[in-house]
Amino acid sequence: MSFAARRRTAAVLALTLACSGLYAQSQEPFKKKRRTDANQEVLVDSHVHYTDQCTSASAPLIEVTQPPQHGRVDVREGDVIAKPHAVGIADCTGTTLRGVLVYYTPARDFVGQEFFTYDVKINPHPAVHHEVTVSVRAARAASQP
Secondary structure, eight states: OOHHHHHHHHHHHHHHHHHHHHHHHHOOOEEEEEEEETTOOEEEEEEOOBOTTSOBOSOOEEEEEEOOSSEEEEEEEEEEEOOOOSSSSOOOTTOEEEEEEEEEEEOTTOOEEEEEEEEEEOTTSOOEEEEEEEEEEOOOOOOOO
């Protein structure tokens, strides 16, 4: 490869890396609101990584970056129904694939607002930040016959 060709390749690579960094820094966090009753876990979201043939790829990595103060976050592998994809690979919407599910469980008898954050990393893409607010209501009384 000539010096000029190497220089063009290096410039394209540098521009690609710079744009990737800007994308990662400028991307707004996904904000989610969920509701649950006291002492009941709630599904916050599901995440899946799939190929252009609509088969499961490596599982997304979930990192809780700010844990909840009045409960816990659990990440479990499981079946996930693919949602519309934002980055242009095959449309696998509605396909059941293996992925990860993020759950929140409030501390025993906690009632109120809970907030936590987590990042989702699907290699080689930058991590995507999620901010979650959960409204925990008083447990509903069992109905009397």
